[in-house]
Amino acid sequence: MLEIKNLCVQLEEEDKKILRGVNLSLEAGKVHAIMGPNGSGKSTLSYVLSGKGGYEVTEGSAHLEGNDILEMEPEERAAAGLFLAFQYPVEIPGVGNMTFLRTAVNSQRKLRGEPEMSAGEFLKVVRAKAKDLKIDADMLKRPVNVGFSGGEKKRNEILQMAMLEPKMCILDETDSGLDVDAMKLVAQGVNALRDGKRTFLVITHYQRLLDHIKPDVVHIMAAGRIIKSGGPELALEVENNGYADLLEETA
């Protein structure tokens, strides 16, 4: 599904290297988790994949279903099926959440040459999905993320994901800031989208989330590289021992 080869990234503005040769191969239908110390480059990886400005790719490649995504505009990547649940979702004053969602859904459909979703159908679908995530009608009407609590923002990201039905979902610390119940809701939301084909890259600091969303592979990222990959037990090891041993091992 997603093939990342030797991805090297630095800041556009200053000569600071952040990613130093990331290699990842995500097969369709699998759940991969990335863990790693603060500042190791996890969010940067997710931003570069979704096309945020300010970063320069100096080496390497990223292909989604064989297509070079680094050459695409952010909206084209979205239409091709890439989705990022932001670590820090952005507020857009004055723009209703529902309006935003509908514009997003129809923009993607248009880019893909598909017919738009009618207002009636959209409303039906969004209400059902919002209900599963315990997002009430009021939150759908309010401006995008404005005044939402931390947990509400994260649930709203999952709602967007559920509406857009992407092929490749990247979740950047969607679990941080969630209470126990909200974490379960989010995990249920993600699991409901697992269909054997959809692929997930879950960035997290905690084993907790991985109890609910069982990963197939766990990667450890440090200083802009994947330093170790393994099964779910790797996450437990981190949970118990921290990163010190791992860092030493690979140093």
Next chain:
Amino acid sequence: MAMDDVQVKDGVDAETVEAVKALSGAYKYGWNTEIEMEYAPKGLSEDIVRLISSKNDEPEWMLDWRLAAYRRWLELIEPDWAMVDYPKIDFQDQYYYARPKSMEEKPKSLDDVDPKLLETYKKLGIPLKEQALLAGVEAPEGERRVAVDAVFDSVSVGTTFQAELMKAGVIFCSISEAIREHPELVRKYLGTVVPVSDNYYATLNCAVFSDGSFVYIPPGVRCPMELSTYFRINAENTGQFERTLIIADKESYVSYLEGCTAPQRDIAQLHAAVVELIALDDAEIKYSTVQNWYPGDENGKGGIYNFVTKRADCRGDRSKVMWTQVETGSAVTWKYPSCVLRGNDSQGEFYSIAIANNMQQADTGTKMVHLGKNTKSRIVSKGISAGKAQNTYRGLVSMHPKAKNSRNFTQCDSLLIGDKCGAHTVPYIEVKNNSSRVEHEATTSKVDDDQLFYCRSRGMGEEDAVALVVNGFCKEVLQALPMEFAMEAQALVAISLEGSVG
């Protein structure tokens, strides 16, 4: 233009983005109508003033009024306090009267109007046909009817639904017709809100105005439909000087819309209008403008110089006036729709979106002059600058000694797109009594890259993302517009910003 309520309330929606796509290609109304015109000789003189008056078959008193204004104008000098910069206007190098030849004989009804003119309005999307409705059948939902007065260069070519409005006692006609048919009303109110000597452009307008709209709503009448005037400048080198006078008698209500467009031309053209509103006891007037004059090209060539004096007199107790404007066009805009709150408990509101892109310059705002007791005013201004444009909010809130217990609230927000444009806020506040309160809030922000990226990562194109964020910024004002205009205004916001990113 019909749309359902829910979507408007939402501020901005998928249709906005739709509309933008459908209307891609910068200025949509830049085409010109090939039609045989009759011009007054170039330049300005007493003879020209007499000529305009005689073309309109005006009575003596009207000519005298114009001539007095003309003599007064000769003594005035052009103001230079606004934050706008444009080449000196040669008032002798333009035409002051241009009318389609076919309008020489006044058409008896809309059916007699030159098909070329009808075609022009059709192309602009302005309905000049009164939909034939069967007796007792309601208009389909969302298709509210709007009466239109269509002004083409110097003349009104027709006004729809006059007969039906007359049944309710509402007079809606061109100002030239009103001068002939309702002289008592015109003499009583014309020039009582904006005096002849008010300012340079207003005085010029008094001398040479050629047409415009007149509205009278009798006591206790709620005008049965929206009224609107659609101004089209077509002729080259011709100034348009229109005059609008709206009187809402006691306990009446009217909502009035104004739209304007012009062809794309290399040479700038002058538009100097005067609009006077009078609200008597318990009357309410809503006046909305979507100003979309040709803005000039991206290098600042051509476009309309829009120097307009708009003022409302809340003459009666508990009267209310609401100005809403979406200013997207014109090369230079100089415009301050104002309210004189004379009646006790009267209210004035001003909602404005001013967009300046490329080389456009906008200096706009309002004056709220509180004279009566317990008067209230509210100002919400949203200025958006892009390209190399300059956008100034200029406002005055004045509380006179007798305006006890009065209130004003002003919210003034500026949004910048890119780093070559400017936003300026110039609020003047005068409070001459100690029971009144004035609140002023102002913000300036930039369109946030993170917001744009967030939208794009969800599948929206860059310009759609800007349109969405900007429409969100303007939401409060868009909501103040009547439904008929809200859609158009949203689309316009998006179009005006085309090419402002990337």
